[in-house]
Amino acid sequence: MSKLGTLGARLHHGEVGYDFVKNRKIWYGISILITITAIVGLAVRGLHMGIEFQGGAVFTTPKHMSASVAQAETWAEDSSGHDAIVQKLGDGSLRIQISGTDTQQSDQIKDDLSQKLDVPADKINADLVGPSWGDQIANKAWQGLGIFMVLVVIYLAIAFEWRMAVAAFVALVHDITITVGVYALVGFEVTPGTVIGLLTILGYSLYDTVVVFDSLKEQTKDITKQTRWTYSEVANRSINGTLVRSINTTVVALLPVAGLLFIGGGVLGAGMLNDISLSLFVGLAAGAYSSIFIATPLVADLKEAEPQMKALKKRVLAKRAQAAAKGETADSVSGEGAYEADEPDDAAPAVVGPRNQPASRGRGRGRPSGKRR
Numbered sequence: 001m002s003k004l005g006t007l008g009a010r011l012h013h014g015e016v017g018y019d020f021v022k023n024r025k026i027w028y029g030i031s032i033l034i035t036i037t038a039i040v041g042l043a044v045r046g047l048h049m050g051i052e053f054q055g056g057a058v059f060t061t062p063k064h065m066s067a068s069v070a071q072a073e074t075w076a077e078d079s080s081g082h083d084a085i086v087q088k089l090g091d092g093s094l095r096i097q098i099s100g101t102d103t104q105q106s107d108q109i110k111d112d113l114s115q116k117l118d119v120p121a122d123k124i125n126a127d128l129v130g131p132s133w134g135d136q137i138a139n140k141a142w143q144g145l146g147i148f149m150v151l152v153v154i155y156l157a158i159a160f161e162w163r164m165a166v167a168a169f170v171a172l173v174h175d176i177t178i179t180v181g182v183y184a185l186v187g188f189e190v191t192p193g194t195v196i197g198l199l200t201i202l203g204y205s206l207y208d209t210v211v212v213f214d215s216l217k218e219q220t221k222d223i224t225k226q227t228r229w230t231y232s233e234v235a236n237r238s239i240n241g242t243l244v245r246s247i248n249t250t251v252v253a254l255l256p257v258a259g260l261l262f263i264g265g266g267v268l269g270a271g272m273l274n275d276i277s278l279s280l281f282v283g284l285a286a287g288a289y290s291s292i293f294i295a296t297p298l299v300a301d302l303k304e305a306e307p308q309m310k311a312l313k314k315r316v317l318a319k320r321a322q323a324a325a326k327g328e329t330a331d332s333v334s335g336e337g338a339y340e341a342d343e344p345d346d347a348a349p350a351v352v353g354p355r356n357q358p359a360s361r362g363r364g365r366g367r368p369s370g371k372r373r
Contacts, residue, residue: 017236017237017240018240019236020236020239020240020292020293020296020297021232021233021235021236021239021296021297021300022232022236024293024297024298024300024301027293027294027297028294028297030293031174031289031290031293031294034178035174035177035178035181037181037185038177038178038180038181038182038184038185039177039181041181041182041184041185042180042181042184044184045184045185045187046184047180047183047184047190048183048187048188048189048190049099049189049190050099050189050190050191050192050194050275051097051098051099051129052129052137052191052192053135053137053138053190054099054100055099055100055101055128055129055130055132056082056097056098056099056100056101056128056129057097057098057101057105057106057109057126057127057128057129058095058096058097058098058126058127058129059076059094059095059096059097059098059109059110059113059124059125059126060093060094060095060096060124060125060127061093061094061096061113061117061119061123061124062093062119062123062124063091063092063093064091064092064093065088065092065093065094065117065119067094067117069086069087069088069094072086072094072096072117073085073086073096075112075113075116075117076096076098076109076113079108079109079112079113079116080098080101080105080109082098082099082100082101083098083099084096084097084098085097085098085189094117096113101128102128106126106128107126110124110126137192137195138195141195141198141199144199145176145198145199145202148199148202149169149172152165152168152169152172152206153165153166153168153169156168156210156213160213160214160217163299163302163303164213164216164217164295164299166298166302167209167294167295167296167298167299167302168206168209168210168213168295170294170295170298171205171209171287171290171291171294171295171298172202172205172206172290174286174290174294175201175202175205175283175286175287175290176198176201176202176283178282178286179198179201179279179282179283179286180198182278182282183278183279186278188274188275188278189274189275190275191275192275193275193276194275194276194278194279196276197275197276197277197278197279197280197283198279198283200279200280200283201279201280201283201284201286201287202283204253204283204284204287205283205284205286205287205288205290205291206287207249208246208249208250208287208288208291208292209287209290209291209295209296211242211245211246211291212238212239212242212246212291212292212295212296213238213295213296213299215238215241215242216234216235216238216296216299219234219237219238220234220235223312224308224309224311224312227312227315227316227319228316228319229316230304230309230312230313230316231300231303231304231309231312231313232300232304232313235296235297235299235300235303236300238296239292239296243292246288246291246292247288250284250285250287250288253284254281254284254285257277257280257281257284258281260276260277260280261274261277261278261281
């Protein structure tokens with residue numbers, strides 16, 4: 001078995017672990033800081049909306065143009081007075097995109113470009129794009145996002161419970177806000193591809209969250225019937241048990257997206273790939289982060305506000321203090337010893353420390369079963 005596989009098995013069985021839930025205030029603070037930065041960037045710089053949302057003209061030149069992209073961009077901006085985006089296509093032709101132009105301006109720009117590019121005007125293809133089409137896309141996207149959020153909350157509330165639905169909703173809003181904020185800070189153009197990417201990352205983010213929630217639901221069944229572990233400790237065990245799986249799925253998903261973003265968009269200059277690849281890259285990374293550091297710790301906070309979970313925590317801490325007073329070893333206090341004679345054998349295990357292991361089924365009841373040191 002590989003080292004990563006061995007680590008995953010040890011995490012799953014509670015032999016090692018990191019206390020994510022205990023340090024949740026740190027993760028909350030980091031997320032709040034990143035979110036505020038994203039909101040400030042969005043408010044100050046705004047989004048660079050593409051031609052589909054603003055309207056404008058797209059000019060396509062004949063094949064095998066000698067003019068460079070930089071030259072064509074300068075000439076287009078001088079002719080129109082607006083920002084221009086120029087892309088060199090595979091056949092050597094140039095695609096010049098200018099936002100905020102109407103039919104009359106388009107004809108003037110076309111004549112001016114034909115002179116500067118030394119190409120007959122009738123050889124340059126001009127297409128006008130109205131802003132209404134982009135508005136329709138934006139409206140449909142908002143509708144789809146709203147319907148998706150409502151269905152997610154309803155499903156999670158039915159399949160799990162309302163606290164998990166609330167935590168998943170917060171995580172999704174967290175991911176979308178960060179992704180949109182990064183777009184504002186980087187200055188990438190927002191196109192229909194960007195909208196598609198934003199809607200796509202919601203499914204990836206929700207997948208990781210549901211995997212942890214499913215493990216948490218299974219391990220917290222009848223949790224109040226035992227006095228070994230608190231809800232937060234079981235929640236932490238769920239995160240550690242699915243940690244390697246979450247990392248693996250995220251890395252596998254990020255690798256091809258990173259290829260599109262850094263190689264396709266950066267090295268090869270295929271600007272259209274940036275529209276969807278940046279939203280996917282940022283969204284996938286934010287989704288993996290939120291499922292581990294935000295969603296599950298938030299569920300633990302909401303659950304431990306319940307009276308029965310408060311009572312459970314009080315009983316667990318009292319039992320550990322009693323065991324410590326009797327001279328139990330550290331391992332016995334944290335989970336290897338049996339704390340109550342009537343405790344069920346299948347009580348939910350949880351990671352308390354990096355060396356803890358769940359109690360063995362074959363050990364005797366009513367007495368410490370850990371090894372004496």
